[in-house]
Amino acid sequence: MIVGVPAETKSDEYRVSMLPVGVEELTRRGHTVVMQAGAGLGSGLFDHDYLKAGAELVATAKEVFDRADLIIKVKEPLEPEWPLIREGQTLFTYFHFAASQTLTEAMIQAGANCLAYETLRDQNGRLSLLTPMSEVAGRMSVQEGAKYLEKPQMGRGILLGGVPGVAPAHITVLGGGIVGANAARIAAGFQADVAILDVSLDRLRYLDDVMPANVNVLFSDRHTIQEQLKRADLVIGAVLIPGAKAPHLVHAEDLRIMKPGSVIIDVAVDQGGCVETSRPTTHKEPTFIVDEVVHYCVTNMPGAVGRTSTFALCNATLPWVLALADKGTEAAVREIEPIRHAANILGGAVTNLAVASTFDLA
Numbered sequence: 001m002i003v004g005v006p007a008e009t010k011s012d013e014y015r016v017s018m019l020p021v022g023v024e025e026l027t028r029r030g031h032t033v034v035m036q037a038g039a040g041l042g043s044g045l046f047d048h049d050y051l052k053a054g055a056e057l058v059a060t061a062k063e064v065f066d067r068a069d070l071i072i073k074v075k076e077p078l079e080p081e082w083p084l085i086r087e088g089q090t091l092f093t094y095f096h097f098a099a100s101q102t103l104t105e106a107m108i109q110a111g112a113n114c115l116a117y118e119t120l121r122d123q124n125g126r127l128s129l130l131t132p133m134s135e136v137a138g139r140m141s142v143q144e145g146a147k148y149l150e151k152p153q154m155g156r157g158i159l160l161g162g163v164p165g166v167a168p169a170h171i172t173v174l175g176g177g178i179v180g181a182n183a184a185r186i187a188a189g190f191q192a193d194v195a196i197l198d199v200s201l202d203r204l205r206y207l208d209d210v211m212p213a214n215v216n217v218l219f220s221d222r223h224t225i226q227e228q229l230k231r232a233d234l235v236i237g238a239v240l241i242p243g244a245k246a247p248h249l250v251h252a253e254d255l256r257i258m259k260p261g262s263v264i265i266d267v268a269v270d271q272g273g274c275v276e277t278s279r280p281t282t283h284k285e286p287t288f289i290v291d292e293v294v295h296y297c298v299t300n301m302p303g304a305v306g307r308t309s310t311f312a313l314c315n316a317t318l319p320w321v322l323a324l325a326d327k328g329t330e331a332a333v334r335e336i337e338p339i340r341h342a343a344n345i346l347g348g349a350v351t352n353l354a355v356a357s358t359f360d361l362a
């Protein structure tokens with residue numbers, strides 16, 4: 001099969017969908033990999049490494065789309081890419097169709113097979129191609145929080161770990177899933193004083209077992225959240241209710257009980273945010289201030305650490321890319337359940353119930 005890897009075109013997107021080792025694996029199995037020159041540069045991966053691994057380099061995305069049966073990307077195709085997509089061609093990437101009716105209609109029109117990373121459910125029922133990005137965002141949230149707590153960034157001027165004789169920062173993590181657990185572990189490593197809150201008792205029991213001694217595991221109710229907000233130097237928003245908007249756990253008036261110069265990193269902003277005063281920001285202008293509290297609400301946090309994110313994503317996608325290339329789309333969808341979950345549109349027909357009902361296409 002001919003597998004195509006175009007460069008990403010979305011702004012602030014530095015990831016690439018395939019590592020040289022992926023090219024090596026595909027070519028060893030007899031497939032051809034056609035790659036757009038320079039596609040890996042944002043992640044510090046050079047053309048000569050891809051050439052050495054066996055890729056054929058071409059100058060434009062058009063040549064990639066013209067030749068490949070299977071296109072591997074990171075982000076959904078943008079409008080200039082739509083006319084390049086051929087009927088029957090398969091695209092394997094993040095689509096997030098429910099967020100865009102125009103994208104959904106364009107893919108139906110193109111007659112493409114759209115396999116979405118975000119709905120691939122592995123043998124254990126996990127959304128395993130979302131997990132690596134939640135791990136990145138969770139760990140990164142503490143790094144960003146540390147930065148914006150610095151005085152020149154308008155923060156309180158607090159060092160996360162304190163020093164001998166001076167108390168460390170207090171960090172409150174709202175939500176103890178993948179993002180929250182990763183944030184809490186890194187915060188604990190900084191020797192901060194950490195609290196992690198969740199509503200799932202099973203999850204709280206698990207976190208209590210695995211977290212270091214400087215992480216307190218607490219039930220998330222309104223009273224506890226308000227107590228935490230009074231103490232916190234850094235609040236990390238990491239809740240998710242699958243398929244729904246994030247609940248507002250921090251109300252606008254709560255900011256007044258927080259310390260001036262404290263920082264909120266609302267990772268859940270891509271689902272509307274769990275802080276009432278959050279609004280989406282970008283890496284170019286990541287923060288704004290409301291009632292003396294610094295808000296960081298970047299919707300694509302992993303984009304800033306493109307190299308780490310590329311490796312984390314490709315480690316997770318490669319087994320599925322190999323299965324798709326080896327079997328072909330039709331047989332892979334028929335025989336491999338996780339890939340069947342990934343199918344959102346097949347031959348221009350919507351096959352994912354959530355997408356179909358969002359746009360009344362059922």
Ligand code: NAD
Binds near residue numbers: 180
């Ligand atoms: P997850 O499902 O693993 O965890 C969510 C947790 O929230 C669960 O443990 C759930 O029990 C808990 N929760 C639900 N309601 C709660 C409440 N009222 N109080 C406390 N906890 C509550 O999800 P995740 O992978 O950790 O993702 C969290 C959020 O981060 C999602 O919105 C996801 O889209 C987002 N995210 C954002 C970025 C970014 O770049 N901004 C990157 C990755 C993930």
